[in-house]
Amino acid sequence: MPIALYALAIGGFGIGLTEFVIAGLLPEVAADFRVSEAVAGGLISGYALSVAVGAIVLTAALGRIDRRRALLALMVLFIAGNLLSAIAPTYGLMLLGRILAALCHGAFFGIGSVVAADLVAADRKAAAISMMFTGLTVANVLGVPLGTFLGQAAGWRATFWAIAGVGVFALIGIAALTPATPAPRGGSLLGEFRIFAGVQVWLSILVTVLGFGGMFGAFSYLAYTLTGVSGFGAAAVPWLLIVFGVGLFAGNIAGGRAADRNLPVTLLVLLAGLTAVLALFALTAGSPVAAVAGLLLMGGFGFATVPGLQMRILGHAAHAPALASGANIAAFNVGNAFGAWLGGLTITAGLGYRSPLWAGAAVTLAALLVYTLATRLPGGEFNSAPRELLSTSH
Numbered sequence: 001m002p003i004a005l006y007a008l009a010i011g012g013f014g015i016g017l018t019e020f021v022i023a024g025l026l027p028e029v030a031a032d033f034r035v036s037e038a039v040a041g042g043l044i045s046g047y048a049l050s051v052a053v054g055a056i057v058l059t060a061a062l063g064r065i066d067r068r069r070a071l072l073a074l075m076v077l078f079i080a081g082n083l084l085s086a087i088a089p090t091y092g093l094m095l096l097g098r099i100l101a102a103l104c105h106g107a108f109f110g111i112g113s114v115v116a117a118d119l120v121a122a123d124r125k126a127a128a129i130s131m132m133f134t135g136l137t138v139a140n141v142l143g144v145p146l147g148t149f150l151g152q153a154a155g156w157r158a159t160f161w162a163i164a165g166v167g168v169f170a171l172i173g174i175a176a177l178t179p180a181t182p183a184p185r186g187g188s189l190l191g192e193f194r195i196f197a198g199v200q201v202w203l204s205i206l207v208t209v210l211g212f213g214g215m216f217g218a219f220s221y222l223a224y225t226l227t228g229v230s231g232f233g234a235a236a237v238p239w240l241l242i243v244f245g246v247g248l249f250a251g252n253i254a255g256g257r258a259a260d261r262n263l264p265v266t267l268l269v270l271l272a273g274l275t276a277v278l279a280l281f282a283l284t285a286g287s288p289v290a291a292v293a294g295l296l297l298m299g300g301f302g303f304a305t306v307p308g309l310q311m312r313i314l315g316h317a318a319h320a321p322a323l324a325s326g327a328n329i330a331a332f333n334v335g336n337a338f339g340a341w342l343g344g345l346t347i348t349a350g351l352g353y354r355s356p357l358w359a360g361a362a363v364t365l366a367a368l369l370v371y372t373l374a375t376r377l378p379g380g381e382f383n384s385a386p387r388e389l390l391s392t393s394h
Contacts, residue, residue, distance in 0.1 A: 007173030009135035016139025055106020059326030110326025130256025141245035214364030215302035217339025247299025255304025282357035
């Protein structure tokens, strides 16, 4: 793989840290700013909403310039947001820093997916995209526990200083290693938005929302499932989530390779497999051993879909790949919010701590059905010529 992919992965690592590490530091942040836990939680929800906005707005705004310059501009915004978070004297400024960092999230992965795909041969594009997302999975496996530990030992601000440092490192790597690309010529911003007139683009987005939403809805309440059903102590939960992170890492790599070989079959198998894993996890969550296996498989099947889902929307929006890719990143975050809302709804309804897993299985089954329908509609099957379609994104 080209060395430039590692620079993109480092950027993904820093962004993953920013997104997830705050959950482990929330008590310290709330105490420092003297706000309630619910108010402090706005640092998480505000980030998620800003990711969805930035994925569309910034990707579109940067769509007419050289993609390397676009990535560099996004990393500068990322660094600025984390520096503001590190020095923020008030909760409001901390929230602003989170929003600035979040705005670059979706656009970075959206534009970065196109850059990654353009760096390799046509039969390795999904693998290249998965390499970029490896940074995000490593952030879950190693970065978040280490960032939480640093914040608890040296103060939560130290974590955000460290994340800003990761951003600087990624900025240098992207500037030095990522090749320049000519600014897109012809067409217009309005013309790019015409990709949303395509039925297959919307079906791709819907599959992403449902497929990832099912997994994330179950993930959002795993601490309750593991302690209230599986019988683990609260102290074991962080270590168990590392198991989930290992699944994310392995699934991301395997999913990218499989999607390069046969994209439609890969997505069908993964969505069906994720549905089965969530249902079996719900059935066997009372067994600690089965719960650990469920965590690993849920992470593996869940994140293995990411490269293929990105590839699919690129294949159906080849004349505006960055905008389409950014829209799909926004869809992942909409899925996160939807899944978490639905899982919480089932618990509030008194259905127990297994219910988010059952709800996740139902939502993922819906994704499988939508995807099956999409492949049977005109233009839905492009596995016979994905290389030609995707090569137009250069």
